[in-house]
Amino acid sequence: MQFIDQAEIEVEAGKGGDGIVAFRREKYVPAGGPSGGNGGKGGSIYFRADENLQTLLDFRYNHKFKAENGGRGGPNNRTGANGKDLMIEVPCGTVVYDAQTGDLLGDLVEPGQTLLIAAGGKGGLGNQHFLSNRNRAPEYALPGLPGEVKQLRLELKLLAEVGIIGLPNAGKSTLISALSAARPKIADYPFTTLVPNLGVVRKPTGDGTVFADIPGLIEGASQGTGLGHDFLRHIERTRVLLHLIDATSDDVIRDYNTIQQELQAYGRGLAERSQVLALNKIDAVDRESVDLEVLATQLNHLSHAPVFLISGVTGAGLEPMLQEIWRILDQLNQLVEVENLG
Template sequence: MQFIDRAEIEVEAGKGGDGIVAFRREKYVPAGGPAGGNGGRGGSVILEAAENLQTLLDFKYSRLFKAEDGKRGGPSNRTGAAGSDRVIEVPCGTVVYDADTGEVVGDLVKPNQTICVAQGGKGGLGNKHFLSNSNRAPEYALPGLPGEQKRLILELKLLAEVGIIGLPNAGKSTFIAAVSSARPKIADYPFTTLVPNLGVVRKPTGDGTVFADIPGLIAGASAGIGLGHDFLRHIERTRLLLHLVDLTAADPLEDYQTIQAELQAYGRGLGSRPQIIALNKLDAVDSETFTLVKEELMRFTNNPIFGISAVAGMGLDPLLQNVWQTLDNTVHSEVM
């Protein structure tokens, strides 16, 4: 399945039905009277969060969504039928922006959550509405009002508690494959991962926590270089960042600082998000190298640092225990 996390669509609510001019024609009612009904309201366009959707792929092929128009009024004061609403399903985590103003229209996080993005037009008034003492036989009615039309930008931000970050080839995909049932494509060249991978990691209690492997972070990612700018938005919702650093890299400390600089440059609170650092590929270096890199990192951060090997399964349990503890602590601090 192709992963699409941004789309632009046009929505058009239905026009209200026209009111009509009609008069009563009843036996034994010689004066008659106005009896034109009002038009029905136009249908609205509604977005609904669906738990079974993971991408905005459908909006790559369908971009215009229109609700049904309301029906015109009828004689004998009959109101026209309302137009049917157009309900559009989007993945949970979709943020909706007005394409013309840039304002946030809504943020659909919970399953079945809905927002009305285009209101249907009101139905026009029939001539019955204009009956008065001075005008006993009005011969005019009002047309229905047009529905709202908008251009919207849909932006998907994955819902995950833990975001896995790091330079290409830091071992992020290998890690998520080792701790969950996710099976991302893995190879020994940069940018193997072109889309975010989600994996559910089970706690000892049996509860599941969603981890997201965020691809494409390189120097300049926050400014649109490489793939990172497109995917940094996916870690905005995470409560914890797990930063993987490749111990076999030419300069692991520089790699660490590169990612930290991109988080700060992107903003939105990512630079201050709780972090755990995992020095990966422990099986490929000697203990002296690991100790040296860890000591250098401790000069720049107070975040916990672990040595792991995702491919060999080394050090994963202590790391995950710290993840659970950190997540529990953030929940408690939010409550307080």
């Protein structure tokens, strides 16, 4: 399935039906008054979050959506039929912007959550509404009002509690495949991962936590270099960042600083997010020439974050690292509960 996380579309709600001019014409009612019915309301357009959708692919080839128009009013004061509303399914995590003004219209996070995007036009009034002492036979009615038309920009931000970040070939895909049932493409060259991958990692309690493997970042990613900010947005919702660093790199500290600088440049609070650092691929390190404990201590002093020595291939060190992630998440949950009580 092709992963599409941005789309621009046009939506047009239905036009209200026209009111009509009509008069009662019955054999024993010689002075029948106006009886023109009102037009029906135009159909509105809604978005609904669907947990079974993972991409905005449906909007790549279908850019325009229109709801049904309201029906014309009828004689004998009959109101026209309302136009049918249009419900458009989108993935959970879809953010909706007005493409012309840039205004945020809504953020669909919970399954089944709905958002009114474009309201249908009101139906026009029939001539029955204009009867008065001065005008006993009004011969005019109102047309229906047009429905709202909007240009929208859709962005999909993955719903994950833990985001795995790092330079290309840091071993992110290998790690998420070791921790979960996710099976991303893995190869020995940079940018193997071209789309974010989600994996559910089970806690000891049995609850599942979603981890997101974000495609490798490089220097300048916050300005769009490489895969750039197209994928940085996917860690905006995460609560903890798992920063994976290749322990076989010739300069581990440089690699760490590169990612931190990109998080800082991108903004949106990513640099202040809780982090756990992991020196990966320790199974491939020559222990005689590289002192991993010293590297871990240096990283801890730089980041003030916990540092773990792990191997996504052998599974070494994964359990202590996960325990720390669970601890941080539990702590964040407790803070939220306290804030809600306050």
